[in-house]
Amino acid sequence: MPLLTAGEVAHALHAAGVGRRDPVAVVVVAGAGAGLASERGGWAVRACQPSAVLTAIETACAPRWVWWSARGTAAPLVAAGVYMAACWDLAAVHRVLHGGRRDDPGALWAAARGLPPPAGDGKAARGGQLDLLAAAEDAADGEDPDEPVRGDGQLRRDWADETWTRPGRGDPAGRLRRAARFAQLALVVRAAQERALRQLDDPRTRAGGTRTAGNPQTPADGTQAAGGTPLAVLTAWAESAAELLACELERDGLPLDRTAAQQMIARAAGLRPRDDAEEAATRRARDAPVLAHLGGGVDLRNPAELRAALLSLGIDVPDTRSARLKPLRDVHPVVSALLTWRKAERIATTYGYRWLDSYVGPDGRLRGGWRGSDGAGGRMTAQAGLHNLPAGLRVAVAAEPGHRIVRADLGQIEPRVLAAVSGDPALARAAGDEDMYAPVAARLGCDRPTAKVAVLAAMYGQTSGVAGAALRQMRQAYPRAIAYLDAADAAGRAGLDLRTFGGRLIRTAPSAPAGSAPAGSGPTGSDRAGSDRAGGPQVDTDRSAAARGRFARNAVIQGAAAELFKAWAVTVRQELLPLSGTIVLCLHDELLLHVPADRAEDAVLLTHRTLAATAAYWAAGSRVRFVADVSVIDRWSDAKN
DNA sequence: GGCAGGCGCGCC
């Protein structure tokens, strides 16, 4: 394996015929260079700045980058300003194929080779007892430390944890050779993942008959979209690109007007306290109006104590949540005081000055960690309050000078997704409307708000109240859609795995109690979740089964919606590049773009264009229409919703 | 003193 410079390797890749759509795996060795591998060979590149290497290659042949995880490999490169158009993120694809959160190289390798997942949780070694055990496992193998695969087929632990890529581990040349070898293994995993994805049945071709969420225990019928790439493979590319997007969101942050934010905070929680005494004083002042009703000794922050205090005033509630208290506003003035206090308390504790100081940089950007997919349905997640900013603080999210914010949100995404994934012809017809609740209301013979509640209740598993009655009509009018949800519910109750429309595995089996034997050591012999304290084992089992049913019912819709959303978002990301715009926030069905003012209208057009293109393949043949509500604004609060 | 879990709430 030759040691080359950045320019030489770009040239070598080019000369070897590595083209635009070819996968090139990369493993970065801090301070030394990078190991690269394509199906046409492997290279170890010496360069102090791996970002320069990747930029050279990206420019030369714009490959499909392959890495063990974007979090590990791409994030530092993204932070250094490298733009990478496309990638295959082995960790992200592994989570699609196998569900759950675990995505370390050892688990990926084992899955690719059909082996049981290795022991441990995949967290990086920290010198604990398990590491000693693993080192012993590796050593007992008696293999060459330069050979990454053990006799039992598993990845060596000291390779899997990638600690050897850090500075000061062996001589640079040796580390670069190992990096190139590790990159070749990445290509082996990639190929295995793509094979597995192609074996999933493509739901778009499952026309006719009742669609059900795919059960991986049922053999795939092998049919795939005629002439096209299977949907699950497209999901893999989109989920991978979403990880790149997550890295960029983490780097760029959300533009925030600090002054406006401070004004909002001051209104709710008072001026910034100068010391602990002042903070305690504002806290007492905030509590006072509520304590005037309850008496001084009550701790408002202790739910049990608060509930007891309310009871002494004749207000008997099972818990003190605001939804529970809202209807009781007229019963006693303490209720209103308490609800107002809660709002202020939220700002003061979670979105107050400490939040501002911790997460808003000197450049006025709100930054937090981003993940491309959560462990349940595969939504993106964000920290630092980026996904749960109180609506009142949206006024502080503002375009920077010379820029506009383009806000684009998918209208009624979940019911439209339900129509698409279930293949319900009547619901699909309704989804041809700009406002699909109108035709649903007409069909059910109720008003629009009731229709909306009925549809959402069906997807969330709520069957009580008004929604329950409407749900029975839903069953009549849209039997396939409801059958799809019921099938997911039944699978969830039974603890069976499911797959979303795009191919993500949804695990519904009750999780083993904490501290149990490592995965792969055999069944736990019990399907009870958690401990049974109140109500007895039988009740708790029924309850948790029902909860799994509701989870599964929702996960196949929420998860599929997340896949469609990300597929759209990553296309927006690519098309935004020539406009010098960036995505600054992803919010499940909503995008905020930060765009130079004179390109805002172009950005609006591209959101519609990319959505049409994405829906055309994603929902091919379903007749379901997906619509985006798009507006150009200066502040997030200017948006209609 | 640190950690896990419950509660409550923000957003979707």
Added chain:
DNA sequence: AAAGGGCGCGCCTGCC
């Protein structure tokens, strides 16, 4: 009979 899903975060309690 009744039954709403997901996430992150801060506060509280109870446990070790």
